[in-house]
Each structure stands twice: as C-alpha cells, then as structure tokens.
Amino acid sequence: MKEPCIVxxxxxxxxxxxxxxxxxxxxxIQKECASQALNESGLxxxxxxxxxxxxxxxxxxxxxxxxxxxxxxxxxxxPKWLDGTNTGGSxxxxxxxxxxxxxxxxxxxNVLILYGSTQKSNRERNFLNxxxxxxxxFDMIAGLPSPVGAYAxxxxxxxxxxxxxxxxxxxxAVSARKWALLNNNAYKKESLTKEEVLSSPIICSPLGxxxxxxxxxxxxxxxxxxxxxxxxxxxxxxxxRGFGETSSHSSINYMExxxxxxxxxxxxxxxxxxxxxxxxxxxxxxxxxxxxITVLMSLEALGFCEIGEGKDFIQNNNIGPGGNFPLNTxxxxxxxxxxxxxxxFTIIEACRQIWGISGKRQIKRSVDNAICHGTGGVxxxxxxxILSKER
Amino acid sequence: xxxxxxxxxxxxxxxxxxxxxxxxxxxxxxxKFFLYxxxxxxxxxxxxxxxxxxxxxxxxxxxxxxxxxxGSEFYIKKTPYVIASxxxxxxxxxxxxxxxxxxxxxxIGKKVKVVFKELTAEVTFPCxxxx
Numbered sequence: 001m002k003e004p005c006i007v008x009x010x011x012x013x014x015x016x017x018x019x020x021x022x023x024x025x026x027x028x029i030q031k032e033c034a035s036q037a038l039n040e041s042g043l044x045x046x047x048x049x050x051x052x053x054x055x056x057x058x059x060x061x062x063x064x065x066x067x068x069x070x071x072x073x074x075x076x077x078x079p080k081w082l083d084g085t086n087t088g089g090s091x092x093x094x095x096x097x098x099x100x101x102x103x104x105x106x107x108x109x110n111v112l113i114l115y116g117s118t119q120k121s122n123r124e125r126n127f128l129n130x131x132x133x134x135x136x137x138f139d140m141i142a143g144l145p146s147p148v149g150a151y152a153x154x155x156x157x158x159x160x161x162x163x164x165x166x167x168x169x170x171x172x173a174v175s176a177r178k179w180a181l182l183n184n185n186a187y188k189k190e191s192l193t194k195e196e197v198l199s200s201p202i203i204c205s206p207l208g209x210x211x212x213x214x215x216x217x218x219x220x221x222x223x224x225x226x227x228x229x230x231x232x233x234x235x236x237x238x239x240x241r242g243f244g245e246t247s248s249h250s251s252i253n254y255m256e257x258x259x260x261x262x263x264x265x266x267x268x269x270x271x272x273x274x275x276x277x278x279x280x281x282x283x284x285x286x287x288x289x290x291x292x293i294t295v296l297m298s299l300e301a302l303g304f305c306e307i308g309e310g311k312d313f314i315q316n317n318n319i320g321p322g323g324n325f326p327l328n329t330x331x332x333x334x335x336x337x338x339x340x341x342x343x344x345f346t347i348i349e350a351c352r353q354i355w356g357i358s359g360k361r362q363i364k365r366s367v368d369n370a371i372c373h374g375t376g377g378v379x380x381x382x383x384x385x386i387l388s389k390e391r
Numbered sequence: 392x393x394x395x396x397x398x399x400x401x402x403x404x405x406x407x408x409x410x411x412x413x414x415x416x417x418x419x420x421x422x423k424f425f426l427y428x429x430x431x432x433x434x435x436x437x438x439x440x441x442x443x444x445x446x447x448x449x450x451x452x453x454x455x456x457x458x459x460x461x462g463s464e465f466y467i468k469k470t471p472y473v474i475a476s477x478x479x480x481x482x483x484x485x486x487x488x489x490x491x492x493x494x495x496x497x498x499i500g501k502k503v504k505v506v507f508k509e510l511t512a513e514v515t516f517p518c519x520x521x522x
Contacts, residue, residue: 127461128460128461128462128463128464128467129394129463129464130394131394131395131396132393132394132395132396132462132463133396133398134400135427137395137396137401138427138485138486138487139461139462139486140393140395140461140462140463141393141395141462141463141510141514141516142462142474142486142487142488142516143457143460143461143462143463143465143466143469143472143474143488144455144457144461144462144474144486145457145459145460145461145462146461146462148459149455149457149461149474152455152457153453153454153455153474153476154453156453156454156455156499157452157453157499160453160499160500201458202456202458203457203458203459204455204456204457204458204459204474205455205456205457206455207455251427251486252476253427253476253484253485253486254427254484258452258453258476
C-alpha cells in the first residue's frame with residue numbers, strides 16, 4: 001500500500017527589507033520555490049500530477065482562479081487533482097490534508113503545494129474602504145481593524161478570564177525573536193527584550209506593534225509524494241500521521257467563546273486520534289503565530305497545557321532556544337517572515353527539523369513527531385497535521 | 392464614506408437603525424434570539440422568525456481601543472476610538488462602539504445602553520454608552 005509522504009520543501013529568500021528579489025512576482029516566487037523543493041526531493045516537474053495553491057495575489061482578476069494560472073505558468077500537463085481551498089492563513093495545512101487523501105486514494109501521485117506573495121514590495125495591505133458586506137459589514141461600520149482588532153478582542157477576553165497579561169504575550173514575542181536570530185533567512189536580525197515589546201506602540205489594546213506578525217514578502221513549496229517513488233528520494237520521506245481541520249466563523253463576533261480556540265481543539269483532537277499520538281509524544285510544535293495571543297490560545301487548545309494555563313507554560317524561556325518545549329524554531333511569523341498566509345512555513349520548518357538540517361537552530365534531541373498547526377482568518381479556521389519520521 | 396452594501400440579510404437591521412430602533416431576530420418556535428441579521432432563522436434554518444426591538448441594554452463582552460483606522464477612511468481622524476462586542480440582554484452579541492464614555496471606565500462586564508449615532512446621511516449605527 002503506497003503511503004503519502006513529504007519529500008522536499010523550500011522557502012523563498014527574503015532580503016534585509018523583508019522583500020524578495022526585485023521584479024519578482026507571486027508566480028515567479030512559486031516557480032523558484034517549486035524548483036528548489038523538487039530538486040531537494042529527487043522528483044521533477046514531469047512527475048507532478050497534482051497542485052494545491054492559495055494566496056491573495058491577482059485579485060480581482062486571474063488570481064480568483066489560482067490553480068488554473070499556476071497549472072499554465074508551471075506548464076503542468078493536465079493535473080489529475082487540484083485544490084484551491086482558501087481558509088485564510090491555515091490553507092496550506094488544509095491542502096496537505098487533502099493531498100494526503102488524494103494520493104492515498106489513488107487520484108494522483110505527486111503534489112506541489114505552493115505559495116507566493118509580494119505584499120510588502122507592492123504595499124498591498126490597505127484594507128480600508130473595501131465593500132462592507134455579509135457578516136463583516138457590522139465589524140466594518142464599527143471600524144474594527146482586521147485582523148488585528150479581532151485578535152485584540154480575543155486577547156482582552158483571555159486576559160479577563162484567565163489572568164494572562166501583556167507580560168505573557170511579550171514573553172512569546174521574545175522567544176520567537178531568539179529563534180529568529182538562529183535563522184539566516186529571518187527578516188528580524190536584532191535581539192529583542194521584554195521591555196521593548198511592552199513599550200511598543202499600542203495598535204489595538206491590548207496588542208502592541210510587537211505582538212503582531214511581520215509584513216514581508218515570501219513564499220514556499222512542499223512536494224508531497226508517496227512510497228512508490230522511494231527510489232527517487234534524496235531525503236528520508238516524512239509521513240503524515242494524523243490531521244484534522246475545521247472552521248467556525250468569518251467575523252470574530254460569532255466565535256463561540258472568544259477566549260477559547262475551539263476550532264484548534266477540534267482539529268488537533270482529530271489529528272491526535274488519527275495518529276494514535278498525544279501531546280506528550282510531540283517533539284516540536286510549529287504553531288501559526290499571527291499574533292502573540294494566537295500562540296497562547298493555540299498552546300492551550302492543542303493540549304500542551306490546560307485552557308487558561310498558557311501563561312505559566314510559556315514562562316522561563318520554556319518555548320525559546322534551550323527551553324523544554326521547542327516552538328516555532330524558524331522564528332515564526334513574529335520574527336522570521338509573514339507574507340500574509342503563513343501556515344506553509346510551519347510544514348517547511350517541521351520537515352527540516354525532522355531531517356536534522358536546520359543548522360544553528362536544530363533541536364538537540366531527535367525530532368520524531370512534530371505538530372503543525374494553522375489558524376486562518378480571525379481565529380476562524382484551523383488545521384492540524386502531525387508529521388513523523390516513521391509511518 | 393462607508394462602502395456599505397445592504398442586502399436581503401441586513402436590509403431590515405439598517406432600516407431599523409435609521410429609525411433609532413435596534414432590531415434583532417427571534418425564532419418564534421424556540422423563542423431564541425439571533426444576530427447577525429439574516430433572511431432566515433439563524434437558530435435553525437427551517438424555523439419561522441420575527442423581527443423584534445431589543446431592549447437596548449447589555450454588557451461589554453470584549454473591547455479594544457484602536458489607534459489605527461479600520462473598515463473605512465471615516466475612522467482615520469477618529470483615533471483612538473473604542474470597538475466593543477456587546478452582549479445584549481437578549482443573549483446575542485453585536486459589534487459596536489462605546490461612545491460618550493471615558494476610556495478609563497471601559498471594562499469587560501460593564502453595563503451599557505444603546506445610543507444611536509448618525510455616522511453619515513445614509514448610515515445610523517447603534518452605539519453604546521456606559522450606564
């Protein structure tokens with residue numbers, strides 16, 4: 001029985017301004033990352049018969065149909081399987097789940113999951129005066145900045161209910177920066193203190209500038225193949241042991257309890273059940289850190305501590321380099337890069353850590369099982385994937 | 392100023408607001424209230440529902456004081472301003488603003504009541520003040 005596996009990954013190089021090479025487009029970034037990931041895997045473009053892509057580029061316009069455009073641009077001949085699921089920044093973990101099912105069920109053999117963004121170079125992050133429609137119309141008339149205002153409402157609730165604080169969130173930002181300093185491709189290269197985080201300008205209370213993810217360009221590629229192709233692989237294949245996905249709302253106001261990340265509880269529960277593993281078996285957690293509060297709520301929801309106890313869990317450099325709980329070892333969206341939709345980078349880093357090729361930031365102990373977890377929208381959707389060295 | 396597009400789901404809500412009435416919906420089967428406004432029962436798709444005027448009283452469920460403008464250029468010169476999720480007495484939440492209140496008074500759980508603010512000639516919005 002053939003078993004789906006990840007055999008190559010790549011992330012785009014970003015410069016000291018957080019931008020990709022001049023004149024790059026989201027398409028050229030994806031082509032470049034795909035080439036590098038395929039080269040790492042031992043497979044070629046000719047082997048690819050499935051494609052998954054999500055992004056915010058090219059809209060309105062051809063970007064509305066990104067799978068068609070990428071098929072054309074990359075010259076993939078009549079792929080047998082396509083996925084353009086867009087659940088926000090969590091999308092690439094949804095793609096990985098779906099690619100696993102497609103390959104396992106014989107729909108296709110080798111899938112590229114792709115992402116590219118030039119949001120920083122092209123200054124694409126002005127969200128004002130978009131049409132106020134559907135459930136978001138009420139948020140927009142109230143002037144809720146999206147997404148930061150929504151995460152601020154959740155943070156305020158979390159602090160009120162569980163006694164977490166600005167200090168708690170600052171500790172998370174500092175840990176991310178410590179990891180980023182060990183990653184040559186990280187945008188942020190200066191050290192960061194808790195005091196600097198606490199004194200950064202408030203954007204939406206209680207969240208300050210340094211509680212927010214970066215705004216950079218970037219991109220990535222994942223090659224998902226299966227054991228029938230193992231003769232070609234250059235690296236040990238990484239297996240997808242379990243996954244889960246769900247969604248609950250579009251506007252933050254319709255989140256059941258703003259202080260509990262129920263979608264992450266559910267997606268991770270499914271992943272643990274499918275894999276037969278539990279939080280104690282996880283050697284590395286790659287958690288989408290759109291904001292510091294996202295990490296806190298995700299750690300609780302993924303079962304690494306009880307709900308409300310994240311504030312104690314993250315203390316004393318527990319999640320920083322040298323700590324007991326390796327988290328976001330690439331520096332995360334807070335300090336490595338954040339091109340708009342981040343979850344593909346959780347997969348890329350988890351694979352590199354499992355392969356033992358993460359250089360200065362390589363975790364000392366063997367990484368047998370890693371969880372990748374992504375949040376999309378405003379704490380709206382969630383996908384969890386457990387990657388393992390062994391099937 | 393606001394690029395608001397009313398449709399079959401929200402038309403009644405905005406019409407009510409214009410008349411200084413905070414309209415919410417209620418399932419006539421389970422008597423449960425729901426928001427945001429929809430052209431069907433938000434409790435269960437096949438239930439009958441009616442529009443009712445809310446008491447206008449509630450508590451702050453969560454809030455943020457924003458130093459940046461969101462949603463519309465309307466807010467660029469309004470910073471800092473307060474956005475809050477209001478838990479109405481009827482048990483449903485409405486995204487709104489806290490107005491006519493000192494920022495230092497704003498806390499989760501504080502009691503509030505509705506005040507209608509004419510934001511533009513077209514849009515009147517149910518905002519809330521601390522009582």
